[in-house]
Amino acid sequence: MSQTIEATRRGFLATASAALGAFTLGFRIPEAAAQPAAAATPELNAWVVIHPDDRIVVRIARSEMGQGTLTGLAQLVAEELNADWSKVSTEYPTPGQNLARNRAWGNMSTGGSRGVRESHDYVRKGGAAARMMLVQAAANRWGVPAADCAAAKSMVTHAASGRSASYGSLAAEAAKLAPPTEITLKDPKDWTIAGKPLPRLDTVDKTNGKQVYGADLKLPGMLNAAIRDCPVFGGKLASFDAAAITSRPGVRKVVRVNDSAVAVVADTWWQAKTALDALPVVWDEGPNAQVSSESVAAWLKEGLDAPQAAVGNRVGDARAAIAAAPRKLEAVYGYPHQNHACMEPMNATALWTAERCEVWTPTQNGEAALAATAEAAGLPPARCEVHKIHLGGGFGRRGAVHDWVRQAVAIAKELPGTPVKLLWSREEDMLHGLFHPVTQCKLTAGLDAQGNLTGMHMRISGQSIVASIFPQNIRDGRDPVVFQGLNPDGPEAAIGYSIPNLLIDHAMRNPHVPPGFWRGVNLNQNAIYLECFMDELAHEAGKDPLEFRRSLMQRHPRHLAVLNAAAERAGWGTPAAPVNGLPVHRGLAQTMGFGSYVAACAEVSVTPAGEVKVHRIVAATDCGHAVNPQQIEAQVEGSFVYGLSAALYGECTVKAGRMEQENFDTYPMLRLDEMPKVETVILPSGGFWGGVGEPTIAVAAPAVLNAIFAATGKRIRTLPLKHHDLRRA
Amino acid sequence: MAKLTVNGRVHDVAVDPETPLLWVIREQIGLTGTKYGCGVAQCGACTVHVDGQAVRSCSLPVSAVTEAQKITTIEGLSPDGGHPVQKAWVALDVPQCGYCQSGMIMAAAALLAENPKPSVADIRSGITNICRCGTYNRVQAAVQRAAGTSAAG
Numbered sequence A: 001m002s003q004t005i006e007a008t009r010r011g012f013l014a015t016a017s018a019a020l021g022a023f024t025l026g027f028r029i030p031e032a033a034a035q036p037a038a039a040a041t042p043e044l045n046a047w048v049v050i051h052p053d054d055r056i057v058v059r060i061a062r063s064e065m066g067q068g069t070l071t072g073l074a075q076l077v078a079e080e081l082n083a084d085w086s087k088v089s090t091e092y093p094t095p096g097q098n099l100a101r102n103r104a105w106g107n108m109s110t111g112g113s114r115g116v117r118e119s120h121d122y123v124r125k126g127g128a129a130a131r132m133m134l135v136q137a138a139a140n141r142w143g144v145p146a147a148d149c150a151a152a153k154s155m156v157t158h159a160a161s162g163r164s165a166s167y168g169s170l171a172a173e174a175a176k177l178a179p180p181t182e183i184t185l186k187d188p189k190d191w192t193i194a195g196k197p198l199p200r201l202d203t204v205d206k207t208n209g210k211q212v213y214g215a216d217l218k219l220p221g222m223l224n225a226a227i228r229d230c231p232v233f234g235g236k237l238a239s240f241d242a243a244a245i246t247s248r249p250g251v252r253k254v255v256r257v258n259d260s261a262v263a264v265v266a267d268t269w270w271q272a273k274t275a276l277d278a279l280p281v282v283w284d285e286g287p288n289a290q291v292s293s294e295s296v297a298a299w300l301k302e303g304l305d306a307p308q309a310a311v312g313n314r315v316g317d318a319r320a321a322i323a324a325a326p327r328k329l330e331a332v333y334g335y336p337h338q339n340h341a342c343m344e345p346m347n348a349t350a351l352w353t354a355e356r357c358e359v360w361t362p363t364q365n366g367e368a369a370l371a372a373t374a375e376a377a378g379l380p381p382a383r384c385e386v387h388k389i390h391l392g393g394g395f396g397r398r399g400a401v402h403d404w405v406r407q408a409v410a411i412a413k414e415l416p417g418t419p420v421k422l423l424w425s426r427e428e429d430m431l432h433g434l435f436h437p438v439t440q441c442k443l444t445a446g447l448d449a450q451g452n453l454t455g456m457h458m459r460i461s462g463q464s465i466v467a468s469i470f471p472q473n474i475r476d477g478r479d480p481v482v483f484q485g486l487n488p489d490g491p492e493a494a495i496g497y498s499i500p501n502l503l504i505d506h507a508m509r510n511p512h513v514p515p516g517f518w519r520g521v522n523l524n525q526n527a528i529y530l531e532c533f534m535d536e537l538a539h540e541a542g543k544d545p546l547e548f549r550r551s552l553m554q555r556h557p558r559h560l561a562v563l564n565a566a567a568e569r570a571g572w573g574t575p576a577a578p579v580n581g582l583p584v585h586r587g588l589a590q591t592m593g594f595g596s597y598v599a600a601c602a603e604v605s606v607t608p609a610g611e612v613k614v615h616r617i618v619a620a621t622d623c624g625h626a627v628n629p630q631q632i633e634a635q636v637e638g639s640f641v642y643g644l645s646a647a648l649y650g651e652c653t654v655k656a657g658r659m660e661q662e663n664f665d666t667y668p669m670l671r672l673d674e675m676p677k678v679e680t681v682i683l684p685s686g687g688f689w690g691g692v693g694e695p696t697i698a699v700a701a702p703a704v705l706n707a708i709f710a711a712t713g714k715r716i717r718t719l720p721l722k723h724h725d726l727r728r729a
Numbered sequence B: 001m002a003k004l005t006v007n008g009r010v011h012d013v014a015v016d017p018e019t020p021l022l023w024v025i026r027e028q029i030g031l032t033g034t035k036y037g038c039g040v041a042q043c044g045a046c047t048v049h050v051d052g053q054a055v056r057s058c059s060l061p062v063s064a065v066t067e068a069q070k071i072t073t074i075e076g077l078s079p080d081g082g083h084p085v086q087k088a089w090v091a092l093d094v095p096q097c098g099y100c101q102s103g104m105i106m107a108a109a110a111l112l113a114e115n116p117k118p119s120v121a122d123i124r125s126g127i128t129n130i131c132r133c134g135t136y137n138r139v140q141a142a143v144q145r146a147a148g149t150s151a152a153g
């Protein structure tokens, strides 16, 4: 097993052809044949392999898509192992190996900012167990008690006798020992590898062109496929005229893919793509061809006042409190569909025969990819394998649903024994995303004579991701994930305010556009709705937005601490220095999601012509334990690019049942010239493990929108900003 | 049949003359460090140098390039990853997923070749590539570092 995965790191092409070679000789992939392989390779346990030359290979079950999980998880294992960090590298076990070894590596899903926070316990135990076995092996060799030996920097020493041995020299003996049953993990305050701002392990190959992504894969004899799925979601493929293109150079086959798509298989992808462009296709678009963004919006609007709604959070009697309040405020917000737009379009390479199917693909969830492969191949999972390839971005698109894998396998089934790489064009990727759900929200609140908030009703209307992807998790019409950041107390995504009378409910309205988990998920719109409305309430009450929030946050010390930190660091309460002669205004937002507490203070100026410039964002994060502070900073900066792109530009609109935006010219994103300065304050308060890949996205937009109000007096309640005229009258 | 000089080697390629240079580099010449992101000159993932100039190769037909023109891809930027831009990228741990980074590095190298001491404003307006992971601030800092202008901010 180790042999093949080792090769993965040296260069994928070697592995791919080796695996393929073995595969074609009766479909035995080397790793499957060799596992569990403890005798041949110095595997101490599922997580740790130590070679005789002291190289340490840490196995990583979660996927690296840029978020730094690979390095962070390796740090945690190496910490408990007392490893020499300079000797550490990583490899992915395959989903097939995980299946064959009774899920020795646990859950492979990489989403919801869970990579570190859900697996820190067992990966650290894997490192600690390996260390204890190495120490025991040394103690046995020297005939001394293990308690008298110490392990540090990949060496075991026995101080009394001055003896020492390297991990590499002990690994084979250690691997024969029974794993320890009692494992005590280090106190994080004693960490020397974890918790440190170490450089990533995967940087160099990303600076010289060597990093192989799924789109780069090349197998011997491989053909290339381009695909077009019915642009109207839910529509069908009626017919196509293959004869019109079969004589084009390189074209091998034109394939119907399931019931809604057609693919061209050719020698090169460019040949396939251009032939597909020339292929006459007739679609059966079905009733969804009548749907538009306007019709969806009208349906959602109806849900804002619908009698039926699932309750997410209820305290007291909000309706009565609002009715009795001397001052009331109401506002309606909305958030549009958006595409993940991973820089690397969806792709998978599949090799199918009647006996076995293998897939190579960038995936956030190897096990789900394996399940999709098996289903599409018509074979049991034990006869399938998925090789996880590095991801050119994931953001939730490459997680739960492996639509592109099913397509690739369906195409490969038409060409048994020939590997086929399916690569989506950017246009296909834009038209067939799993889109950020569309929602609207009506907020109603009552204030007493002193401007205190006495009741609030937050009615969300719109799409449920869970209803589409995990319908079994909908109970009594209630999608729990819709209430991210708005839940009663809890470790995952709790509201940070104590409001004496509160009702938060959801009227589910699911348009035909397939929704997906989009980095930040439902926290994105919920934080905008709540934090912008909090700003509106503060203004209505004649109070400072920070003070107004603080008065509601006394029972939420962690929420409050990050808000205070962001505000203080930004200089809230003191005037911001003008930029280019324009006054700079600040806006605040805070939320909790993915187990972490986050807050931001944005500094914005607006020109008389209405042009918005975001100059600086100060972000505070309490993720409990901070595994790699410099990677947390990178995630905060990156998440603001995602969040600001969404706030300024992000929108996919439906016309005649299909998405209108087909490429980056109509789906703009933030670029360097618009990037604000980002200052990250990490406040790891300890005692819990929160995610860092997503939560800060959610505070970017509301902080900026609140700053825009401070600058212009205009409330932006629907995104993206590009539709709003902020010119001064 | 076209003749292309890529990273100092001449390649004969038999392709439709309309084929974008990107796909010839990736599929015929087999250098996959240069990426496909959009195909419409928007994102810069496909950036290569043609006679030292940054070019979005997805939107340049191969027939527009002659054998005399020197094409450089990320694989040919330096023999050992030792170009100052690559070194700065490693020192500051710029990449996240990395997919856009070949294009970013090629754009940055071309910018510095033309303007060895760019101001921050020059960098911000000169690098127009898209990074969906959001590495822009580190890109900016790494260009400054490669230019030796970090202290000047």
Ligand code: FES
Binding pocket: B035, B036, B037, B038, B039, B040, B041, B042, B043, B044, B045, B046, B047, B056, B057, B058, B059
């Ligand atoms: S692929 Fe060429 S600019 Fe995007």
Ligand code: FES
Binding pocket: A066, A343, A392, A393, B095, B096, B097, B098, B099, B100, B101, B130, B131, B132, B133, B134, B135
């Ligand atoms: S590093 Fe992922 S797109 Fe730039």
